[in-house]
Amino acid sequence: MASHRKRLRLNWIDCTVFAVLIAATAYVGYRVDSVLEYQWDWSGIRDYLYRWDEDQQRWVANLLMQGLYTTLRLALWGIALAAIVGVAFGIMRTGRRLFPRMLSRAYVELVRNIPPLVFVFIFYFFISSQVMPLLGVEEFVRDATPGTLAWLEVLFGTPNLIPNVISGVLCLAMLEGAYVTEIVRAGIQSVPKTQVEAGFSVGLSRWQLMQHVILPQAVQRVVPPLAGQFITLVKDSSIVSLISVQELTYLAVETAVSTSRIFEVWIIVAFLYFGVCFSCALLFNRIEKHMAVRGQ
Amino acid sequence: MSPQNGSQDRAKVVVEFEGVNKWFGDFHVLKDINLRVRERDRVVICGPSGSGKSTLIRCINCLEEHQAGRIVVDGHEIGNDLKSVAAVRKEVGMVFQQFNLFPHLTVLQNCMLGPTKVRGLSNSEARDRAMQYLARVRIPEQADKYPGQLSGGQQQRVAIARSLCMQPRIMLFDEPTSALDPEMIKEVLDVMADLAQSGMTMLVVTHEMGFARTIADEMVFMDAGRIVESASPEQFFTHPESDRSRLFLSQILSH
Ligand SMILES: Nc1ncnc2c1ncn2[C@@H]1O[C@H](COP(=O)(O)OP(=O)(O)OP(=O)(O)O)[C@@H](O)[C@H]1O
Ligand SMILES: [Mg+2]
Numbered sequence: 421m422a423s424h425r426k427r428l429r430l431n432w433i434d435c436t437v438f439a440v441l442i443a444a445t446a447y448v449g450y451r452v453d454s455v456l457e458y459q460w461d462w463s464g465i466r467d468y469l470y471r472w473d474e475d476q477q478r479w480v481a482n483l484l485m486q487g488l489y490t491t492l493r494l495a496l497w498g499i500a501l502a503a504i505v506g507v508a509f510g511i512m513r514t515g516r517r518l519f520p521r522m523l524s525r526a527y528v529e530l531v532r533n534i535p536p537l538v539f540v541f542i543f544y545f546f547i548s549s550q551v552m553p554l555l556g557v558e559e560f561v562r563d564a565t566p567g568t569l570a571w572l573e574v575l576f577g578t579p580n581l582i583p584n585v586i587s588g589v590l591c592l593a594m595l596e597g598a599y600v601t602e603i604v605r606a607g608i609q610s611v612p613k614t615q616v617e618a619g620f621s622v623g624l625s626r627w628q629l630m631q632h633v634i635l636p637q638a639v640q641r642v643v644p645p646l647a648g649q650f651i652t653l654v655k656d657s658s659i660v661s662l663i664s665v666q667e668l669t670y671l672a673v674e675t676a677v678s679t680s681r682i683f684e685v686w687i688i689v690a691f692l693y694f695g696v697c698f699s700c701a702l703l704f705n706r707i708e709k710h711m712a713v714r715g716q
Numbered sequence: 717m718s719p720q721n722g723s724q725d726r727a728k729v730v731v732e733f734e735g736v737n738k739w740f741g742d743f744h745v746l747k748d749i750n751l752r753v754r755e756r757d758r759v760v761i762c763g764p765s766g767s768g769k770s771t772l773i774r775c776i777n778c779l780e781e782h783q784a785g786r787i788v789v790d791g792h793e794i795g796n797d798l799k800s801v802a803a804v805r806k807e808v809g810m811v812f813q814q815f816n817l818f819p820h821l822t823v824l825q826n827c828m829l830g831p832t833k834v835r836g837l838s839n840s841e842a843r844d845r846a847m848q849y850l851a852r853v854r855i856p857e858q859a860d861k862y863p864g865q866l867s868g869g870q871q872q873r874v875a876i877a878r879s880l881c882m883q884p885r886i887m888l889f890d891e892p893t894s895a896l897d898p899e900m901i902k903e904v905l906d907v908m909a910d911l912a913q914s915g916m917t918m919l920v921v922t923h924e925m926g927f928a929r930t931i932a933d934e935m936v937f938m939d940a941g942r943i944v945e946s947a948s949p950e951q952f953f954t955h956p957e958s959d960r961s962r963l964f965l966s967q968i969l970s971h
Pocket of ligand 1: 740743745763764765766767768769770771772
């Protein structure tokens with residue numbers, strides 16, 4: 421822990437920047453207000469976050485909050501899966517065997533050199549026609565007992581949308597997994613060869629070496645870029661709105677259209693995304709500090 | 717090989733090089749190496765920089781491959797299959813010039829990794845063993861620190877303990893004191909001298925000629941990839957046979 425905080429001190433540059441910012445904001449507000457003759461109306465928007473349910477006599481999440489929950493689920497599963505994909509392909513990428521190395525390289529280059537949108541469209545077609553029937557998600561959900569269903573609802577949201585959400589997670593994970601792969605590769609390659617020799621000389625096998633010596637150090641070294649990539653994943657999750665996954669962006673479009681309160685809706689959505697991403701950033705910061713203390 | 721006393725003549729040969737050659741690309745690093753190390757032997761290898769000393773001992777635990785000749789370690793011929801590599805590495809410990817501890821693990825965890833993962837010891841057995849060897853290298857109180865928090869001499873002693881925890885039959889040392897400040901050299905050499913006393917089979921690459929003279933029962937002098945001379949320490953230090961070893965000794969002993 422830092423024993424004493426840095427004193428907050430403003431010099432004239434800070435003041436100028438600050439003044440310019442305020443002026444710019446005021447100007448934009450003025451343009452929107454007067455020139456566009458936009459009528460601000462925040463009153464109805466709150467209902468799109470939470471609405472009062474007469475039947476249940478309580479507040480329930482409406483479109484925007486439902487969208488946020490779906491986005492959070494996408495982010496959580498997406499990060500977990502992207503991490504697994506990234507570590508697996510990252511290990512393959514640095515391995516001795518040619519075929520896995522080539523496979524991993526092909527995957528990374530494919531994803532990196534196709535626009536994310538195009539990738540998602542193509543990959544979604546593949547998922548919905550091939551992977552989902554293979555996984556049997558729909559049947560599983562249909563035949564699930566009420567107990568299981570309750571769990572599924574916590575983990576993946578409304579049962580009838582589960583296949584939809586899973587498609588989104590798969591797309592997102594495969595998309596971001598390629599970038600995680602590159603980060604993991606860089607991490608693995610940054611661990612000095614002498615660590616390999618030390619591991620071998622106490623008798624570890626290649627796999628044990630990777631598991632106990634190389635990977636922990638590799639991950640420790642790449643926590644900052646990894647954190648950045650995971651935050652990007654949260655933001656990129658809006659892409660899967662294009663394959664009709666009903667997450668925040670998708671439902672924001674619907675809300676904006678049906679209320680025609682375009683600015684208000686998108687400003688709220690921006691705040692929601694900001695809140696999620698910034699919390700992630702703070703969390704990763706803590707993890708980074710924690711690891712730094714441990715690893716010396 | 718040099719004449720040895722009677723009891724050692726009967727001891728088992730644990731490391732044997734027969735006509736070993738090794739190349740790095742076009743560069744011929746090891747030339748027709750013949751060497752025989754018996755159980756409890758303490759062999760010190762010296763020679764000018766780049767003569768192939770490190771490469772020679774790294775062949776023993778398969779950190780380097782040789783291209784011609786035969787190396788047999790503890791009954792396993794090296795180079796045949798992966799199984800023999802695994803078997804050999806279990807029985808051969810190595811201490812490096814730069815310590816090469818695992819920086820993300822504590823001293824204790826460094827010492828427990830091999831025994832638990834390779835020897836299959838339980839955590840508590842491995843911990844007991846680690847503490848025992850840490851006490852032997854005289855730093856049991858540092859067990860919970862990370863390597864980065866220790867001095868060079870302490871790190872090197874941890875590295876020795878880490879190897880010993882595998883209870884190897886042979887220990888290799890590659891210039892274990894070359895990266896240390898002068899005041900820390902002694903603490904490491906003392907530990908090594910202890911180990912020599914206890915009857916460990918040791919191959920040591922070092923420039924510490926005073927130490928070599930006291931613990932070695934065989935000196936091997938290398939130059940340009942060849943073993944030029946191998947003799948008992950008395951013989952080697954007082955009447956070196958070859959011109960090159962004479963030159964080497966005069967250079968290294970003069971300062
Ligand atoms: N991986 C490698 N690839 C190519 N050449 C190498 C490699 N490792 C070592 N060499 C070369 O082989 C020769 C012998 O190296 P080695 O490290 O065995 O020497 P050394 O006797 O241990 O020297 P020093 O006292 O400097 O440690 C050197 O000329 C070195 O440049
Ligand atoms: Mg060397």
